[in-house]
Amino acid sequence: MSSEAADEASETYSEFIDRVERLTNLGHAGGVLGWDQEVMMPEGGTPARSKQRSAISTVTHELLTSDEMAAALDDLEAGELSDERASVVREVRRQHDRAASVPQDLVEEISEVSSEAMPVWQEAKEEDDFSKFAPTLERLVELKREYAEHIDPDRDPYEVLFEEYEPYLGVDTAERVLERLREELVPLVEAVRESDADLATDTFEGEFDTDTQEDLARDVLDTLGYDWDHGRLDTAPHPFSSGNQFDARVTTRFSPDEPLGALMATVHEFGHATYTLGLPREEYGTPLGKSRDMTVHESQSRLWENHVGRSRAFWERFLPKVKERFPEKLSDASVDDVYEAANEVYEDNLIRVEADELTYHMHIIVRFEIERDLIRGDLDVEDVPEVWNDKYEEYLGIRPDSDAEGCLQDIHWSHGDFGYFPTYSLGSVLATQLYASAEEDIENIDEKVAEGDFDPLHDWLTENVHRHGCRYTTDELIRQATGEDYTADYFLDYVKSKYGELYELDDYQ
Template sequence: MASEAAADEASDTYSEFIDKVERLTNLGHAGGVLGWDQEVMMPEGGTPARSKQRSALSTVTHEILTSDEMAELLDELEDEDLTDEQEAVVREVRRKHDRAARVPQDLVEEISQVSSEAMPVWKEAREEDDFSTFAPTLERLVELKREQAEHIDPDRDPYEVLFEDYEPYLGVETAERVLDRLREELVPLIDAIRESDADLATETFSGEFDTDTQEELARDVLDTLGYDWDHGRLDTAPHPFSSGNQFDARVTTRFSPDEPLGALMATVHEFGHATYTLGLPREDYGTPLGDSRDMTVHESQSRLWENHVGRSRAFWERFLPKVKERFPDKLDDASVDDVYEAANEVYEDNLIRVEADELTYHMHIVVRFEIERDLIRGDLDVEDVPEVWNDKYEEYLGIRPDSDAEGCLQDIHWSHGDFGYFPTYSLGSVLAAQLFDAAEDDIENLDEKVAEGDFEPLHDWLTEEIHRHGSRYTTDDLIREATGEEYTADYFLDYVKSKYGELYELDDYQ
């Protein structure tokens, strides 16, 4: 009887704990909807009220997460006999509680308010091509985030501390090691491509493409891939993103008359994020078991669908007829090989990350990573960012921005205070290759299925191996569960060397 009473007490404690966790989750998702609206639909004049609304939500969330009641519940549950799933929930909430409890509430409020007010300032600075307009706001955000990191752990590198907001388990050392390896091995490959004599059909998408028709095509590609319109929607935003939960996962993209392929790939990319979100277990909504596993894994899903599916020859065998249907006067004579080559062109002079090709993309990430790391560590002054940015682009990509809008103002992330986010783009791309290789081993004739428009086996594999687990596993454990191996960049580097060696007829890479 005593053991039953103890079990009931533990059950009551866990139930009380879960009630608080679900409240936190719902507050977070409410804030997400406010953020989505601010970037997609809110009138420009709404910022003063919206910043206060989001700040109020952040305050309430912080109060619940750091409350004495939450601390007591966590302490009690540490000594209870919990299931593996319950232990995972406690682990994830404990990590967030411990970090948040060290940060003063007034600092949380100020970061939320300043970052909300920063977005229109960033927009104006980009439109006016004037970094000096945004610089004071960026400087304040850097100061606030440094202060946040110092409160969390004054004895560690502040950038390492902030990085763990987006990838808490792989560690910044892994990010540095992977990015260093990508820089070392991709730059020679990019140089070899630029020196090659291969004649790719890179002009296939030249000319102007009506943006309304591009939107119809974006909806076509979402239909083809299996997007659930009952639980999602497509909109436009200055910077494509996706947000939501397993009941409501929305995607955005942007259209330019002379960049139809870029808009299409951005849509496929955001579909990857959304299909991960929609694949999370609905019965676990409100707890970490129903939440995604941080940004490396999230980005692996978007990059897998964008690059390993959307840029594949097999995909274009299926989708090219739909493109021709929408743009018969532009692409009527284009072959599958023409479009495949155009989709995988390695650009000579692209300055914009979200429009970058699959290879040079990672040099964009390296630039941002090195700059934001130095900003947070105090090794770089905000006023010097444009010059350092341009110098690094010249060093790593052989091109130099002519404007701040094409340079250090092109991304929205720093206006959100998201320092430590950028490395996860490359970490996720690396993981995408490792996961896709494992999927190819398990799914017979996956290429043929993609060419036939049968994406269900890949959806099912990803749901089984990644989505359904939510945050039950740490990042490294999830990778081992899905692939049977440790996280590695080997698969990504083998994949790009083989693919681009063949495309550009490079003897040293085939």
């Protein structure tokens, strides 16, 4: 390539990156509006907020699908690109092609309807009345089917929507993994429930002051190394995290009788935030400074929640802080007591975000099967509560008594996030595979956790996952980090060994 051609290519790429950075900043601005709506906005602000978020979606769509963006992508793809630049172009091309297939007025309508849907969902949940949310849900299903049809009318619409959250592993991988989890976890859960093991499951019984719980949540974030200069903790009806490598916020929720649930939710959201904060700052605004979709993101939160937060080593470090906050209730609790309580397999838990590590995946499978059937047109919205309850009875042996405890408990469908749920289980599976690799590279990792030294694990994750942003596809990143293809083997071996030992199951030890 001549120097003149090289200069021209460099100028084209520079102009292209300027457009990409504007898109990124619009997206982050929309994210702050979304965070505010769920955390701080007054209840009456919805009509204006829906218009604001719709305007951002419209402008973003216009920039992403513009003739200038299309021409820049064509020019860059026709030339020679470094690996890093090729990755950026690959990611933007995928976004551009999908967005260019969808009419702008549909994008605007989806944004407005989903923004207006959240208070409708909240009211329906509070009043335990699915019928109040059903018309909105039906409209969202119709809009998302239409969205998928514009992108690819010849493919399964759910597969198209799934790729919004996990574009590279494929819905066939999700179906294969979830089917395997259902086949192997259901008998394990049954064996656990039939066990005579005497666990200290009543350690956290009673009521725990929620203000003190918030102090404890801040303690756990301090212990794990949360960067308060680039984050904050708030409460929300449904715990979530959001932001970028300069501003990664977490939320949790508190209930007087669920202190352990609030604590684990906080650790979970810390995992998301520490991934976000570990993205390269010098690449902010480009795909190289963006997280690698939801399977990888969820692997980070589930790794910190389950492999750290529910470990015996973690409680050796953190139990003194818990006793300091609740001296009257937990002064006699031992590390084993708290470890057993943190890993109890519940007999009758209906709530996903409060689920134990084992039955959690049945919650995901129920949602996955229902939303897949909704989008494919195999299930009517009005039948969701009954189908939901039937599946809970089949997979978990329990039946919700109310819509609030059943199909209204999650916020995701009010956002129009169909295809999101499978990534929770896919991420949990990946978390175990990543942690197994980290254990091979970090000597005496349990001892370090017990000493409160989380830097080696954090550094390993940053080196092998966070710093790459979207340079690699999901499957490539997994191979880079672990040396193997994505597999559920590590997860299934881990839960069978852990819960076989905990519940004294001869067939699983």
